[in-house]
Amino acid sequence: MYPSRFDYYQATTLSELFDLISEHGEEMIEFLAGGHSLLPMMKTGLASPDILIDLNNIEELHGVEQNETTTCIGAMERYSDISRNNIAKTNCPVLTEAVSLVGDIQVRNRGTLGGNIAHNDPASDPPAAILASQATLHVHGPSGKRTIKEDDFFTGLYETSLEDDEILTKIEIQNIGNGGGAYLKKPSPSSGYAMIGTAVVLHSTDGIIDTARVAVIGAVDHATRLTGVEDALVGSPATHESAISAAEHALEGIEDYMVMEDLQASAEYREHLIGVYAKRATMAAIDNLPK
Amino acid sequence: MFSEYIYGEKNMSEHDITLTVNNTEHKLVIESRRLLIHTLRDELGYTGPNVGCESSLCGACTVHLNGSAVKSCTILAVQANNADITTVEGLAQHGTLHPIQSSFQEEHGLQCGYCTPGMMMTALDFLKHHPDPSRDEIREGLEGNLCRCTGYHNIVNAVESTAKKLAEISSGGSA
Numbered sequence: 001m002y003p004s005r006f007d008y009y010q011a012t013t014l015s016e017l018f019d020l021i022s023e024h025g026e027e028m029i030e031f032l033a034g035g036h037s038l039l040p041m042m043k044t045g046l047a048s049p050d051i052l053i054d055l056n057n058i059e060e061l062h063g064v065e066q067n068e069t070t071t072c073i074g075a076m077e078r079y080s081d082i083s084r085n086n087i088a089k090t091n092c093p094v095l096t097e098a099v100s101l102v103g104d105i106q107v108r109n110r111g112t113l114g115g116n117i118a119h120n121d122p123a124s125d126p127p128a129a130i131l132a133s134q135a136t137l138h139v140h141g142p143s144g145k146r147t148i149k150e151d152d153f154f155t156g157l158y159e160t161s162l163e164d165d166e167i168l169t170k171i172e173i174q175n176i177g178n179g180g181g182a183y184l185k186k187p188s189p190s191s192g193y194a195m196i197g198t199a200v201v202l203h204s205t206d207g208i209i210d211t212a213r214v215a216v217i218g219a220v221d222h223a224t225r226l227t228g229v230e231d232a233l234v235g236s237p238a239t240h241e242s243a244i245s246a247a248e249h250a251l252e253g254i255e256d257y258m259v260m261e262d263l264q265a266s267a268e269y270r271e272h273l274i275g276v277y278a279k280r281a282t283m284a285a286i287d288n289l290p291k
Numbered sequence: 292m293f294s295e296y297i298y299g300e301k302n303m304s305e306h307d308i309t310l311t312v313n314n315t316e317h318k319l320v321i322e323s324r325r326l327l328i329h330t331l332r333d334e335l336g337y338t339g340p341n342v343g344c345e346s347s348l349c350g351a352c353t354v355h356l357n358g359s360a361v362k363s364c365t366i367l368a369v370q371a372n373n374a375d376i377t378t379v380e381g382l383a384q385h386g387t388l389h390p391i392q393s394s395f396q397e398e399h400g401l402q403c404g405y406c407t408p409g410m411m412m413t414a415l416d417f418l419k420h421h422p423d424p425s426r427d428e429i430r431e432g433l434e435g436n437l438c439r440c441t442g443y444h445n446i447v448n449a450v451e452s453t454a455k456k457l458a459e460i461s462s463g464g465s466a
Contacts, residue, residue, distance in 0.1 A: 110361055
């Protein structure tokens with residue numbers, strides 16, 4: 001399995017990258033991050049770029065930085081580095097849990113958070129964690145910078161609100177602070193991708209939940225929030241009973257036709273799992289609230 | 292050296308690269324689309340890493356790239372330019388088997404042996420971060436490496452025994 005021929009360029013700065021993009025504007029360009037989705041697609045002919053631009057050595061896309069209320073993770077940070085990073089583990093535990101469950105050791109040693117989010121696979125763990133944690137996605141294109149909120153970023157099957165000539169530079173995640181969170185998944189027994197993956201971030205005051213974010217991946221064609229569960233949790237006591245009754249609202253807003261179906265799980269079974277994992281992940285998040 | 296310029300334009304479909312494999316430096320010219328596994332095996336003769344699925348599922352091609360286990364079928368050779376690569380051939384030192392090699396032998400951790408180089412390279416990366424693993428953790432750590440002979444049981448034994456040997460070595464005892 002060989003990819004078809006292409007020209008390979010390595011950008012070391014963002015300005016070099018945008019020079020390359022404008023120089024090759026007429027050709028089919030792909031950006032290479034960790035490569036663990038793109039290279040398999042190139043080997044099977046699903047992608048055949050004329051130009052491959054490697055983003056791994058762009059200094060501006062690296063680093064993990066803690067701010068007052070957020071943590072910034074460079075788009076080219078790899079899963080294995082993020083899952084071992086103490087700043088990230090403290091401030092965005094739901095995301096670090098999700099990235100530690102992607103693929104296997106070798107995949108996590110190469111795959112990047114930015115590549116994952118920009119690719120927006122419907123069954124990959126990080127997008128659910130991003131939606132639940134809340135994040136500002138920093139984007140850079142030839143005409144400058146802009147930011148996109150997490151709720152506006154994942155738009156469809158492998159679709160995001162990134163333009164073709166834009167790249168994700170950093171992911172600025174809301175610190176969990178005194179909240180509690182969890183990411184739980186039921187992996188496909190063969191591929192390890194999420195049959196269902198559910199991320200929850202809660203905050204409470206005096207034992208009453210006052211904010212709740214619940215997001216699921218693997219259910220419909222992109223990561224999506226379970227707003228019925230969120231609404232049921234807010235104002236409820238931070239107890240397992242609340243998780244059980246809130247999970248009854250898991251399918252609100254999710255129509256039957258939207259639910260994915262494959263050899264391993266029918267839509268009906270996935271709908272069942274959406275409820276089960278909403279319940280379990282919420283219980284785990286409640287357990288993780290500071291006592 | 293190959294010509295960098297064809298028809299007056301820099302040719303970016305071929306690259307001069309330097310790979311340091313098991314401490315030996317190699318300079319070569321490769322196509323952009325050349326995968327690291329094929330460069331290691333076909334250009335440089337390191338046939339320890341095997342070609343299994345070629346789709347980053349089986350782990351038979353696992354090598355260390357700058358100290359981390361990676362599937363060399365899913366990395367372009369040009370991406371490894373200037374990197375340090377260790378293949379299974381680089382584990383034994385001066386004719387003495389690495390502890391993980393002797394453990395696989397003692398515990399019968401292989402039958403046909405095709406997956407073994409990849410198993411060892413992944414297990415060593417895993418043990419670096421989990422020096423005292425449980426059997427479940429070992430199984431989880433090796434989820435990216437498939438074996439179709441052993442049923443994994445003896446592989447888990449071999450990794451467990453390697454962990455003990457490495458712990459003895461690092462505490463100054465004899466392995």
